[in-house]
Amino acid sequence: MSEYGYIPESPAQSFGNNKGIFSPNDIYDLTRADKYTQYGQLDLIESVTADDSVAYYDFDNLGDYDIHFITANNIQGASTTAQNLDIRVKVSGTAITSGYHFGNQLGSSNGTFSESYSNSYSQFYFLPNVDNETNATANGYSYIYNALDSKKYTFQTFQVVASQSTHTPRFSYGMGVYPTANQCSGLRVFMATTGNIDEGNITLYGIKAYS
Amino acid sequence: MAGSLVQVATNTVTSAVASVTLTGIDSDDVYMVQTVGVKSSNDNVELRIRVGTSGTLDSDSEYDYANKKLRADTTFQNFGYTNQDNWFGMQVGTSTQEQFNSIHYLYNFNNSSEYSFITNEIVGIDTSATCSGQQGGAVHTVTEANDSIGFLCSAGNITSGTFTLYKVV
Numbered sequence: 001m002s003e004y005g006y007i008p009e010s011p012a013q014s015f016g017n018n019k020g021i022f023s024p025n026d027i028y029d030l031t032r033a034d035k036y037t038q039y040g041q042l043d044l045i046e047s048v049t050a051d052d053s054v055a056y057y058d059f060d061n062l063g064d065y066d067i068h069f070i071t072a073n074n075i076q077g078a079s080t081t082a083q084n085l086d087i088r089v090k091v092s093g094t095a096i097t098s099g100y101h102f103g104n105q106l107g108s109s110n111g112t113f114s115e116s117y118s119n120s121y122s123q124f125y126f127l128p129n130v131d132n133e134t135n136a137t138a139n140g141y142s143y144i145y146n147a148l149d150s151k152k153y154t155f156q157t158f159q160v161v162a163s164q165s166t167h168t169p170r171f172s173y174g175m176g177v178y179p180t181a182n183q184c185s186g187l188r189v190f191m192a193t194t195g196n197i198d199e200g201n202i203t204l205y206g207i208k209a210y211s
Numbered sequence: 212m213a214g215s216l217v218q219v220a221t222n223t224v225t226s227a228v229a230s231v232t233l234t235g236i237d238s239d240d241v242y243m244v245q246t247v248g249v250k251s252s253n254d255n256v257e258l259r260i261r262v263g264t265s266g267t268l269d270s271d272s273e274y275d276y277a278n279k280k281l282r283a284d285t286t287f288q289n290f291g292y293t294n295q296d297n298w299f300g301m302q303v304g305t306s307t308q309e310q311f312n313s314i315h316y317l318y319n320f321n322n323s324s325e326y327s328f329i330t331n332e333i334v335g336i337d338t339s340a341t342c343s344g345q346q347g348g349a350v351h352t353v354t355e356a357n358d359s360i361g362f363l364c365s366a367g368n369i370t371s372g373t374f375t376l377y378k379v380v
Contacts, residue, residue, distance in 0.1 A: 175344030
């Protein structure tokens with residue numbers, strides 16, 4: 001009997017088209033070959049809960065994905081200085097601190113809308129107005145494209161909502177690029193000015209795509 | 212499986228094609244499309260999006276959209292159009308890093324009594340070698356069921372890119 005209980009030849013296996021009776025070893029081997037159907041293509045890579053112990057979290061396991069998805073929920077900083085929680089790519093283990101481009105549209109509940117942009121920035125723009133006020137938190141998500149492709153730039157899009165007394169509740173969305181073609185070794189989520197990340201959850205997912 | 216993505220269709224372009232159609236929208240769930248590294252054979256062309264019926268892309272003039280175009284080098288622009296024959300994605304071209312990457316959420320595609328809606332979250336390098344993106348929403352103002360979504364250029368072919376359709380369950 002050949003693989004998967006078939007006689008005499010085993011059928012070709014692929015995502016969404018598995019045939020046969022599978023042993024644990026078969027499932028293991030097919031999963032490693034991306035040929036075993038497992039629905040649920042939003043893969044949790046790592047989640048951290050901030051506790052005022054560090055100013056940044058490094059996500060150094062990026063798996064094998066074209067697109068990564070970061071969520072930041074209920075973020076507060078330890079400092080009373082309102083600042084961004086931003087993202088940097090890491091290359092060969094080092095967080096890159098220059099050369100980013102971004103565009104950001106911002107809108108506040110007080111009726112103020114504005115845009116900001118730069119082709120010489122030191123990080124990917126993400127959550128604005130993070131500080132330590134009661135009930136003032138920032139929340140949002142960001143997609144990161146091509147981080148693992150050594151031949152392509154690394155791109156980002158994001159959308160967030162935040163509340164902080166000086167700035168009133170606000171949304172922000174935008175995009176950015178790290179315009180150097182290389183393979184990123186990780187992503188750093190960090191307080192852009194000072195102090196630790198006081199509370200909140202930051203989670204990195206990979207969006208699985210079967211060929 | 213609550214709160215998960217389920218891959219429905221994918222297409223990786225490795226040789227030039229006129230269009231890419233992703234089919235398999237057969238429920239009232241929200242669907243998501245992701246595109247990565249989309250490039251065109253012709254320089255300075257539009258990457259366009261259309262809904263599909265029975266796998267054939269609709270070329271009627273029922274596409275409305277409103278997008279904010281963001282750029283990293285200058286002020287942003289508003290794009291609002293009705294009765295077009297496609298939804299505009301962004302300008303793409305042939306330079307090495309010119310490309311289109313995006314996330315779209317699809318609403319009501321399977322519902323034959325409602326219009327089909329899409330949100331746009333797009334970033335790339337445009338024909339002026341600038342980081343550029345579009346954020347917005349769009350509607351196909353026809354009460355019909357759409358089982359597919361497609362991408363094409365205003366001229367020439369799509370030469371590379373990976374397109375994947377997921378169901379959000």
